[in-house]
Structure formats: structure tokens, C-alpha cells
Amino acid sequence: MTLPAVTTLLLERAQGVLTITLNRPDVRNAMSLAMVEELRAVLRTSAADASIRALVLRGAGGHFCAGGDIKDMAGARARAQTDGEDAYRHLNRAFGALLEDAQNAPQVLIAVLEGAVLGGGFGLACVSDIAIAQSGAKFGLPETSLGIIPAQIAPFVVKRIGLTQTRRLALTAARFDGAEALRLGLVHFAEAEVEERLAQVLEQVRQCAPGANAATKALLLATENEPLNTLLDEAAGLFAAAVVGEEGVEGTMAFMQKRKPGWAV
Structure with missing residues (x-):
């Protein structure tokens, strides 16, 4: 499947992995509305592509993401002269929609966190399935020091590290x-050098059936909202379908024959 054209991102596809690099290094990869829209487009396209098994999200120039783009805020301020608060609401809510898309991506989402991981960048880290941080990366929620609030990222941060912290x-x-x-x-790992850990994690992901991973991820996320009895009923149905499905049959046969399953490349 053809990926969308982008100007704020770098896309590299190899061995079932799509690496998405935030590419605005001159502003420490601050998240503009254009970048948000391009990321959402890439996530929509990749979600429908079964050949993509993992997404790696990282930043160019030694930084992950320094948060929202101040220029976009200035532009929203100008539009607010006619549109009122709706200009700010649209800008802010668009980022929340991106976080939802990223969290619900069927692939394993791996965040590689270097340099600045602030505000919106912090939020993106919180929706990853696996987060690998460079030991010297700088994390923070600077919004209140700027007189604003972490409106869209707050629910995801609470889910990740708890209300108290x-x-x-x-x-x-x-x-x-x-x-x-x-x-x-x-994060799950803090390393002086992140590349070796990333390679290790990707190798582990490749040992897992992509369809089973997607279904498992959806099941785990559903535990946050669905009643237990309903969730267990649904999970039993998913398990039954998996056992008789293509991956379940291949996995069972591979185990019996003492070989790697077809997806373990």
C-alpha cells in the first residue's frame, strides 16, 4: 500500500517495520497542525496494511518532540479574532485525535525518545506500546509554566503513570x-544508546503473529472501558477464532514440528 506524501515526516519501510521520524529539527520537532494531519494520514494508511507489523516513532536532530508549535498558536490567535475560542479548540482537539489514532493502531507502536520529550511529545510517549528512552532525554509537562493546560494529553498521562504522579x-x-x-x-527502557535495544525489541516483535498481536492489543485496551463479564465473553470468542484461524493453525503446527512459524522472520 502506498503511503501518503509528507513534508514534516520522514518515512522508511523495511522488514515489516515503518519508521516514522518527526522531521522539524530546527524547532526540536515541535508539533504543527500540518505534522498532526500528516501523522494521522500515515496511521490511517498503515492500519490497513497487514504487511506493516511495527511502527517506530522517533525524532530527527537528536530530539523527539518539544511539544506544540508556538507558530500554530499564534495563527490560532489570529483566527480567534473572528472564530473566537473555536480556533484554539480545533487546534487542540486535533492533537487529541492523533493520540487516539496512535494508541489504537493495530501494529506495535515503539517510541524512541531522545532529547526533548515535552508536552505533546510526552503525550505521544504515553500512547506507545513500548517506549525506549535515551538516558539523558529530558521529559516534562511545561504547559502550566506557560499559562496553559495539558488538555489533550492529560488522560493518557494519567493512564500511563497514575493520577498521583x-x-x-x-x-x-x-x-x-x-x-x-x-x-x-x-518508559520500559532507559539506555545510554537506544539502537541496540530497538533492534532487540523489533526482533522480539517479529516472533509474534501480527494478527494475534493486533487482537491482543485491542483486548488489552478494552480492559479500560468494558465490564469484565462482557470483556471475558468477547475474549472467549476471539480466542476460539484465533485457534482455528490461519495464524493459530500455523503456530500450533510449527510448535509440533519444532520449527519457527512463518511470520517469525
Whole structure:
């Protein structure tokens, strides 16, 4: 499947992995509305492409993402002269929609976090399935120090690290490094060099059936909203379908024959 044309991102596809690089290094990859729209378009396209098994999200120029683009805020301020608060509401809600899309992507979403991981960048880290931080990366929620609020990212941060820690970080705008991000449970790894860990994680992902991974991810996310009894009924149906499905049959046969299944490339 052909990926959409982009100007704020770099896209590289190899061995079932789509690497999406935020590419505005001159502003530490600050998230413009154009970048948000391009990311959503890439996620929509890749979601329908079964050959893409993992998404790697990272930033160019030594930084992940420094948050929202101040120029976009200025543009919204100009539009607000005629549109009122709706100009700001549209700009803010668009980023929340991106976070929803990223969280619900059927592929494994891996965030590689270097340099600035602030505001919206922090939010993107929180919707990843696996987060790998460079030890010296700088994390923070600076919104309140700017007189604004972390409106769209707040629910995702709470889900990731809990209400108590989110309150502390959001209400102090405190900065912290990769080691502290690991302690908080925001990231899964904090490394001096991230590439070796990324290669290891991708190798692990390739051992898992892509359809089973997608179904498992959806099931895990559903635990946040659905009643337990309903969820267990649905899960039983999903399990039955998986057992007799193509991946289930191949996985079982591979185990019996003491070989790798076809997807384990």
C-alpha cells in the first residue's frame, strides 16, 4: 500500500517495520497542525496494511518532540479574532485525535525518545506500546509554566503513570531524565544508546503473529472501558477464532514440528 506524501515526516519501510521520524529539527520537532494531519494520514494508511507489523516513532536532530508549535498558536490567535475560542479548540482537539489514532493502531507502536520529550511529545510517549528512552532525554509537562493546560494529553498521562504522579508533574512543570521516566513507568527502557535495544525489541516483535498481536492489543485496551463479564465473553470468542484461524493453525503446527512459524522472520 502506498503511503501518503509528507513534508514534516520522514518515512522508511523495511522488514515489516515503518519508521516514522518527526522531521522539524530546527524547532526540536515541535508539533504543527500540518505534522498532526500528516501523522494521522500515515496511521490511517498503515492500519490497513497487514504487511506493516511495527511502527517506530522517533525524532530527527537528536530530539523527539518539544511539544506544540508556538507558530500554530499564534495563527490560532489570529483566527480567534473572528472564530473566537473555536480556533484554539480545533487546534487542540486535533492533537487529541492523533493520540487516539496512535494508541489504537493495530501494529506495535515503539517510541524512541531522545532529547526533548515535552508536552505533546510526552503525550505521544504515553500512547506507545513500548517506549525506549535515551538516558539523558529530558521529559516534562511545561504547559502550566506557560499559562496553559495539558488538555489533550492529560488522560493518557494519567493512564500511563497514575493520577498521583501526573498531578505532581503537571502542577510543577518539573523536568526529569530517562532514568526517572523508567522509575515512573513512563518508559520500559532507559539506555545510554537506544539502537541496540530497538533492534532487540523489533526482533522480539517479529516472533509474534501480527494478527494475534493486533487482537491482543485491542483486548488489552478494552480492559479500560468494558465490564469484565462482557470483556471475558468477547475474549472467549476471539480466542476460539484465533485457534482455528490461519495464524493459530500455523503456530500450533510449527510448535509440533519444532520449527519457527512463518511470520517469525
